[in-house]
Amino acid sequence: MSQPVLVDTSAWIDALRKDGDPEVLAAVKSLTADGAAVLCDMVRLELWNGARGKAERQFLAGLDKELECFPTTAEVWQTAIDLADACRRRGITVPTTDLLIAACAEHHGLGLLHHDTHFDQISKATGKV
Numbered sequence: 001m002s003q004p005v006l007v008d009t010s011a012w013i014d015a016l017r018k019d020g021d022p023e024v025l026a027a028v029k030s031l032t033a034d035g036a037a038v039l040c041d042m043v044r045l046e047l048w049n050g051a052r053g054k055a056e057r058q059f060l061a062g063l064d065k066e067l068e069c070f071p072t073t074a075e076v077w078q079t080a081i082d083l084a085d086a087c088r089r090r091g092i093t094v095p096t097t098d099l100l101i102a103a104c105a106e107h108h109g110l111g112l113l114h115h116d117t118h119f120d121q122i123s124k125a126t127g128k129v
Contacts, residue, residue, distance in 0.1 A: 004038045005031050005111035006070065008101055009046040014115045016059075024115050031113065032067075039069045040104040042097055070108045072100065079103035083126055090125045094118045102129045 007028060014020040015028035031037035044064065051057050080096075080103035087094050098118040105112040106128050112119060123129050 002034055002036045003111050004068070004070075004108075005036050005113050006040055006043070006101065006105045006108075007031060007037045008098075008112060008114035008116060008119070009043050009050075010116035011113045012043070012047060013050075021115060024113075027113055036111075037067055037113075038110060039063065039067050040101060041069065041072045042100045042104065044069060046097065070104055070110065072104060073107070076100070076103050076107045079107045083122055083128070087122060087125045092121050092125050094122055098122065105129055 011024050011028055015025040028037065044060075047060055047063070051060055077100075080099045083103055083106070084094070084096070084099050087099075095118060098116065099122065102112065102119055102122045104110070112129055119129060
């Protein structure tokens with residue numbers, strides 16, 4: 001298995017759409033086939049919160065069984081606070097959910113696959129993720 005990669009909600013959603021970005025779909029498929037795709041608590045919550053219908057809930061239950069979920073520890077929360085502070089000092093406001101996901105990837109040394117410009121903003125402001 002290659003380096004674990006935290007697959008953000010934005011990438012899962014885009015990969016599952018019929019008209020989603022083919023590059024994101026290919027990346028998600030590759031990571032899951034390689035066993036490198038992982039989750040964190042916030043991504044799980046976002047996915048479950050948006051689940052519609054039995055088929056989507058079954059898909060998510062499968063992800064929960066198959067993919068490792070990295071915990072949101074006290075250190076992850078502190079990393080999220082640090083990222084938020086660094087962004088705000090540069091005049092950038094990022095949703096707290098994205099800060100927490102980025103912090104989880106940063107703290108646990110994970111790659112991050114996303115299709116969300118907020119993560120690009122975090123990276124630009126902090127040099128991390």
